[in-house]
Amino acid sequence: MSAPRLVVHRDKELMAEAAAARLITAVVDAQAVRGTASVVLTGGRNGNGLLAALGTAPARDAVDWSRLDLWWGDERFLPEGDPERNVTQAREALLDRVPLDPARVHAMPASDGPHGDDADAAAAAYAAELAAAAGPDGVGGVPAFDVLMLGVGPDTHVASLFPELAAVRETERTVVGVHGAPKPPPTRISLTLPAIRAAREVWLLAAGEDKAKAAALALAAGADEVRTPAAGARGTERTLWLMDTAAASELPRSAHPA
Numbered sequence: 107m108s109a110p111r112l113v114v115h116r117d118k119e120l121m122a123e124a125a126a127a128r129l130i131t132a133v134v135d136a137q138a139v140r141g142t143a144s145v146v147l148t149g150g151r152n153g154n155g156l157l158a159a160l161g162t163a164p165a166r167d168a169v170d171w172s173r174l175d176l177w178w179g180d181e182r183f184l185p186e187g188d189p190e191r192n193v194t195q196a197r198e199a200l201l202d203r204v205p206l207d208p209a210r211v212h213a214m215p216a217s218d219g220p221h222g223d224d225a226d227a228a229a230a231a232y233a234a235e236l237a238a239a240a241g242p243d244g245v246g247g248v249p250a251f252d253v254l255m256l257g258v259g260p261d262t263h264v265a266s267l268f269p270e271l272a273a274v275r276e277t278e279r280t281v282v283g284v285h286g287a288p289k290p291p292p293t294r295i296s297l298t299l300p301a302i303r304a305a306r307e308v309w310l311l312a313a314g315e316d317k318a319k320a321a322a323l324a325l326a327a328g329a330d331e332v333r334t335p336a337a338g339a340r341g342t343e344r345t346l347w348l349m350d351t352a353a354a355s356e357l358p359r360s361a362h363p364a
């Protein structure tokens with residue numbers, strides 16, 4: 107697992123634009139090497155800000171959108187089309203305006219889908235979809251994602267792995283139903299830390315004052331992933347914290363990039 111590296115930008119707009127440019131490069135590189143790319147999207151303000159920035163990025167058309175697999179790190183378990191669903195917000199921010207292959211857009215199930223309101227069954231179905239897509243490079247039942255992005259909650263949650271809940275302690279399954287989340291809605295679906303850690307690159311997005319404490323806790327030496335889930339999110343090749351100065355304002359000096 108890779109150690110976290112920090113990139114701090116002036117403000118959240120610049121952070122979103124720089125992260126979008128970085129994502130374009132990562133996808134184009136992966137497509138050049140492997141013919142295809144796989145990216146895990148995050149919900150939340152920073153994830154949607156990045157997607158919106160990607161939509162207006164000058165190099166956006168360098169991506170071959172038809173050879174891109176999109177997955178989600180978590181989903182709010184709500185009916186299809188609900189404005190609070192992460193996939194609905196991602197479609198609005200970007201996905202409806204780029205020529206993706208619909209078969210490669212792997213949204214997590216909705217609460218009015220084939221599994222009804224059974225979030226555990228829906229999570230198991232998503233795990234099976236991931237396992238079927240895990241190629242020779244896949245580890246532990248998931249593809250070796252090229253880039254997996256995570257928003258960081260003010261309580262240090264990533265995906266829907268909240269401090270101290272059962273989901274963040276999961277060591278076997280790749281996707282779980284989450285019950286009793288402290289942030290609405292209480293029922294969610296989430297990748298687990300083992301699935302997150304199969305990604306080549308993990309990017310944690312943290313912009314805004316309300317992320318400062320969370321970033322400081324997660325980046326402190328010896329941070330525990332059950333109490334501080336963001337501390338457990340690492341990529342096999344690279345772990346990047348993409349931040350703005352407000353989110354980085356409570357980091358110890360030793361954690362700042364030179």
Ligand SMILES: O=C1O[C@H](COP(=O)(O)O)[C@@H](O)[C@H](O)[C@H]1O
Nearest residue numbers: 148149150151152257258259265
């Ligand atoms: O509910 C969620 O929140 C987090 C963080 O969102 P933010 O708006 O505070 O940045 C997000 O990463 C996650 O995907 C989402 O379901």
